[in-house]
Amino acid sequence: MVVGDITSSTDVLVIGGGPGGYVAAIRAGQLDLDVTLVEMDAYGGTCLNRGCIPSKAMISASDIAHDATQAEEMGIYADPAVDLQGMVDWKDQLVTRLTKGVESLSERAGAHLIEGRAEFASPGRARIVASGEGQGSESIEFDNAIIATGSRPIEVPGFEFDGERILASEHALSLDSVPESMVVVGGGYIGMELATVYQKLGCDVTIVEMLDSPLPQYGSDITDVVHERAEELGIDFHFGQRASEWEEDGDGLVVRTEDEDGNLTAFDAEKCLVAVGREPVTDTLNLDAVDVETDDNGCIVTDGQTRTTEETIFAVGDVAGEPMLAHKAFKEGEVAAEVVAGEPSALDHQAVPAAVFTDPEIGTVGMTEAEAEEAGFDPITGQMPLRASGRALSLNEKEGFVRVVADGESGFILGAQIVGPEASELVAELTLAIEMGATLEDVAQTIHVHPTLSEAVHEAVKGAKGESIHY
Amino acid sequence: MAFEFELPDVGEGIAEGEIVAWHVSPGDTVEEDQVMADVETDKAVVDLPAPVTGTLLDLHAEEGEMVPVGDVVATIDVDGDGEVTEETPSEDTATEEVAATETAADSEPDQDALEASTGDGRVFAPPNVRRLAREEGVDITTVEGTGPSGRITESDVRAAANGEEQTTTSAVTPRDDGDTATQSTSETTTATTQTTVETADRDQTLATPATRKIAEEEGIDLDTVPTDKTRDGKAFVEEEDIRAFLEAEEASAETSAGADTATTSAGVETATPTPQEVTTEPYRGVRRTIGQQMEESKYTAPHVTHHDTADVSELVETRDELKARAEAEGITMTYMPFVIKAIVAALKEYPMLNSELDEEAEEIQYKHYYNIGIAVATDAGLMVPVVKDADDKGMLQLSSEVNELASKARNREVSPDELQGSTFSITNFGAFGGEYATPIINYPETAILGLGEIKQRPVVEDGEVVAKHTLPLSLTIDHRVIDGAEAAQFCNTVMEYLENPTLLLLE
Numbered sequence: 001m002v003v004g005d006i007t008s009s010t011d012v013l014v015i016g017g018g019p020g021g022y023v024a025a026i027r028a029g030q031l032d033l034d035v036t037l038v039e040m041d042a043y044g045g046t047c048l049n050r051g052c053i054p055s056k057a058m059i060s061a062s063d064i065a066h067d068a069t070q071a072e073e074m075g076i077y078a079d080p081a082v083d084l085q086g087m088v089d090w091k092d093q094l095v096t097r098l099t100k101g102v103e104s105l106s107e108r109a110g111a112h113l114i115e116g117r118a119e120f121a122s123p124g125r126a127r128i129v130a131s132g133e134g135q136g137s138e139s140i141e142f143d144n145a146i147i148a149t150g151s152r153p154i155e156v157p158g159f160e161f162d163g164e165r166i167l168a169s170e171h172a173l174s175l176d177s178v179p180e181s182m183v184v185v186g187g188g189y190i191g192m193e194l195a196t197v198y199q200k201l202g203c204d205v206t207i208v209e210m211l212d213s214p215l216p217q218y219g220s221d222i223t224d225v226v227h228e229r230a231e232e233l234g235i236d237f238h239f240g241q242r243a244s245e246w247e248e249d250g251d252g253l254v255v256r257t258e259d260e261d262g263n264l265t266a267f268d269a270e271k272c273l274v275a276v277g278r279e280p281v282t283d284t285l286n287l288d289a290v291d292v293e294t295d296d297n298g299c300i301v302t303d304g305q306t307r308t309t310e311e312t313i314f315a316v317g318d319v320a321g322e323p324m325l326a327h328k329a330f331k332e333g334e335v336a337a338e339v340v341a342g343e344p345s346a347l348d349h350q351a352v353p354a355a356v357f358t359d360p361e362i363g364t365v366g367m368t369e370a371e372a373e374e375a376g377f378d379p380i381t382g383q384m385p386l387r388a389s390g391r392a393l394s395l396n397e398k399e400g401f402v403r404v405v406a407d408g409e410s411g412f413i414l415g416a417q418i419v420g421p422e423a424s425e426l427v428a429e430l431t432l433a434i435e436m437g438a439t440l441e442d443v444a445q446t447i448h449v450h451p452t453l454s455e456a457v458h459e460a461v462k463g464a465k466g467e468s469i470h471y
Numbered sequence: 472m473a474f475e476f477e478l479p480d481v482g483e484g485i486a487e488g489e490i491v492a493w494h495v496s497p498g499d500t501v502e503e504d505q506v507m508a509d510v511e512t513d514k515a516v517v518d519l520p521a522p523v524t525g526t527l528l529d530l531h532a533e534e535g536e537m538v539p540v541g542d543v544v545a546t547i548d549v550d551g552d553g554e555v556t557e558e559t560p561s562e563d564t565a566t567e568e569v570a571a572t573e574t575a576a577d578s579e580p581d582q583d584a585l586e587a588s589t590g591d592g593r594v595f596a597p598p599n600v601r602r603l604a605r606e607e608g609v610d611i612t613t614v615e616g617t618g619p620s621g622r623i624t625e626s627d628v629r630a631a632a633n634g635e636e637q638t639t640t641s642a643v644t645p646r647d648d649g650d651t652a653t654q655s656t657s658e659t660t661t662a663t664t665q666t667t668v669e670t671a672d673r674d675q676t677l678a679t680p681a682t683r684k685i686a687e688e689e690g691i692d693l694d695t696v697p698t699d700k701t702r703d704g705k706a707f708v709e710e711e712d713i714r715a716f717l718e719a720e721e722a723s724a725e726t727s728a729g730a731d732t733a734t735t736s737a738g739v740e741t742a743t744p745t746p747q748e749v750t751t752e753p754y755r756g757v758r759r760t761i762g763q764q765m766e767e768s769k770y771t772a773p774h775v776t777h778h779d780t781a782d783v784s785e786l787v788e789t790r791d792e793l794k795a796r797a798e799a800e801g802i803t804m805t806y807m808p809f810v811i812k813a814i815v816a817a818l819k820e821y822p823m824l825n826s827e828l829d830e831e832a833e834e835i836q837y838k839h840y841y842n843i844g845i846a847v848a849t850d851a852g853l854m855v856p857v858v859k860d861a862d863d864k865g866m867l868q869l870s871s872e873v874n875e876l877a878s879k880a881r882n883r884e885v886s887p888d889e890l891q892g893s894t895f896s897i898t899n900f901g902a903f904g905g906e907y908a909t910p911i912i913n914y915p916e917t918a919i920l921g922l923g924e925i926k927q928r929p930v931v932e933d934g935e936v937v938a939k940h941t942l943p944l945s946l947t948i949d950h951r952v953i954d955g956a957e958a959a960q961f962c963n964t965v966m967e968y969l970e971n972p973t974l975l976l977l978e
Contacts, residue, residue: 412595
């Protein structure tokens with residue numbers, strides 16, 4: 001202990017106030033534990049401040065601007081003027097509102113909020129280093145700690161983020177004006193979402209991707225729909241290209257890429273967004289002081305109750321590994337708090353749904369047909385194309401489909417892959433079906449509202465049973 | 472080509488086996504029929520021979536792991552190219568394997584329901600039911616669902632929680648406390664090394680029940696007794712080893728008189744009391760099988776035990792006479808053949824005690840063959856080897872067969888076949904002393920006879936108390952099938968034969 005340290009004690013020390021951390025703090029408070037939540041930056045973490053929420057705000061706003069120009073078929077002729085500054089201000093307002101909400105919810109649940117960076121001194125003690133230098137430090141003794149430090153964007157060597165020309169996703173969400181052109185390095189979900197936003201706002205976007213398709217974790221029948229739409233919007237794709245270097249060029253830059261044969265290509269643009277993935281944040285924690293192991297990717301190793309290799313320390317959210325999704329962090333945060341409180345909680349969910357907010361959206365949950373086969377099931381599938389959905393057509397959407405995967409023998413629903421408008425919402429029904437152990441028959445016998453997109457789920461389920469009515 | 476060796480059905484209709492020990496490790500060359508492992512089924516320990524000759528590439532089961540029949544336990548490279556195939560080396564083996572799989576499936580009538588609830592760890596149960604399972608400490612993957620389409624319901628979990636409180640593993644096991652045993656072992660070592668007597672430090676020691684009794688009386692931990700003898704590859708201690716150890720102890724105590732070693736009882740007393748006062752061992756294999764069978768029997772069949780005492784003075788004389796004759800033929804004559812003969816004679820008179828209740832068919836099956844199970848205490852627990860067709864066998868044959876089966880059971884060499892098919896059982900708890908007991912029926916049989924110790928006891932004869940050899944009998948019956956009166960009559964008949972052994976000549 002440093003001389004002059006102030007020492008306090010707590011039942012649970014939560015490190016990080018993002019989706020994993022604030023949920024753990026609130027839940028622990030509900031369970032009458034004495035909770036201390038330490039956040040070094042902003043409550044709500046990446047999700048609220050630099051990720052999910054601001055990006056969805058920008059996607060919605062850019063959709064409004066773009067859709068208005070695409071409605072001549074419906075007899076609408078428009079040429080909206082976009083004030084990006086205004087759009088960003090609006091986004092910032094709602095972010096502030098939500099982060100304040102998180103702060104007050106945590107306080108109301110009884111959590112003590114401390115601003116600063118927490119690092120471990122021993123398995124039962126952490127030091128809080130205040131953000132300003134020379135302010136001394138505070139020590140906290142804890143019975144249990146929950147690490148929820150999240151993740152940060154991976155930097156490509158040579159492409160260090162400067163917020164001017166080389167942008168991380170957070171910079172791209174807060175630009176003053178729409179750039180004329182942008183090179184996006186990485187065709188994963190962050191790159192695809194933001195590329196779509198800027199293309200729709202009138203920016204000329206080029207995506208360079210090392211692999212040979214966008215969103216490589218999804219099957220080609222799904223990504224084809226998104227890929228084609230992106231090309232229709234005017235996004236330029238270059239696959240098999242690795243970003244190797246860049247140089248300033250007037251107010252903009254030139255990004256050079258290399259294919260596997262060593263051929264160089266140069267792309268001129270005003271900005272370059274680098275979105276090649278995220279890495280866990282553990283370097284702030286002084287893990288050397290405790291017995292917390294990390295895996296090859298630097299993520300903290302945890303068991304089915306989110307416990308690390310150090311008995312008293314838990315880890316939740318992105319820092320505990322893939323999938324790096326806020327809703328996975330919510331669940332883990334709850335489980336961690338409940339386990340600390342002595343409840344028999346465990347991560348025994350059957351599936352973690354996932355969504356990509358591209359145009360159109362992708363929503364998936366559970367197993368694909370191939371995964372079900374591998375797991376020893378005898379899968380059957382049912383697929384409903386959205387061009388046969390009245391509601392999809394009334395939204396002026398013809399692309400996409402809903403597919404369900406079920407066990408052929410028992411009818412148990414095992415998974416779903418959806419691409420189309422509101423796919424992120426549609427996936428919820430089938431996630432519930434999977435958790436409940438529902439069969440095709442259960443969903444097929446359930447009445448769905450007409451006219452909605454959810455009828456496509458209904459039809460896909462009936463299709464798997466060979467009982468389609470509308471397709 | 473590499474051969475994927477699936478665990479064969481090593482017994483008769485056995486669904487799973489525990490790998491007790493591997494005798495080979497990856498990289499070893501194995502010969503066809505070479506013993507690769509010891510596998511403990513729910514009845515016995517059997518050798519697992521290599522199916523082919525080749526180089527062992529990989530073992531897929533840990534020692535101590537329960538492996539279902541049909542799971543791959545080892546990969547053997549047959550011709551050195553390492554390519555994996557599921558081809559079987561000969562048609563013979565292929566048919567065997569198919570037969571084995573079928574047997575396994577047959578013995579599991581609810582296979583379909585089980586498959587519905589487990590597919591690669593998938594559990595078809597709503598989240599609230601899964602939470603209940605965690606709260607109740609029930610491993611939900613072992614619960615059979617009775618809900619719609621085989622879903623697991625709350626009541627399934629509650630039933631599992633009530634029914635097998637002790638056999639399920641909790642889904643929320645606290646992080647590894649497994650070093651408790653190691654700790655206590657090392658404490659023992661520390662304590663014993665303070666003496667000058669050479670002590671051993673084993674985790675497991677084989678010994679006969681009689682030897683164990685002596686060790687217990689002398690307050691000696693068998694694991695500390697030095698021995699060169701082994702049985703089944705494990706250290707084996709006999710009475711003489713204990714005696715030698717005790718002598719060495721005494722000698723050491725004399726020479727080191729005044730020393731502060733608190734080792735009067737061979738180091739079982741540790742200097743400081745150990746903080747862990749509970750140690751655990753896995754509940755499985757033979758132990759779990761015994762437990763499950765006892766549970767099934769006692770909860771299924773209403774037990775009633777009838778007690779009586781036979782005056783066996785004549786039997787003692789007869790047996791003493793015959794013993795010498797039998798010894799000449801190299802056979803140790805015990806009382807057991809007489810008891811078996813008396814029981815068979817009484818069963819013929821009262822066939823309902825040689826029966827089985829088929830609950831599903833609602834039929835009582837009378838058996839017209841007489842296979843007598845003899846309960847034998849072994850290191851691993853109770854086993855019941857079976858003397859088949861006891862009515863067709865003579866005294867000497869019964870004698871040698873009982874002795875052979877008992878020693879096979881104790882050495883865990885008894886085959887699953889020899890442990891099945893009994894129609895009536897005997898438990899001779901009297902070998903360890905005692906008079907009466909309330910034996911548990913070897914279900915689905917309907918009766919079991921417990922024998923107390925034969926010794927002289929006071930008997931009233933013509934108004935005088937005299938000392939006579941008596942045999943206390945404890946007959947437990949399944950009251951669903953047999954009534955008390957029949958039990959008493961059967962017992963009277965058995966006693967008649969035991970009290971007048973010459974009657975057995977007529978059998």
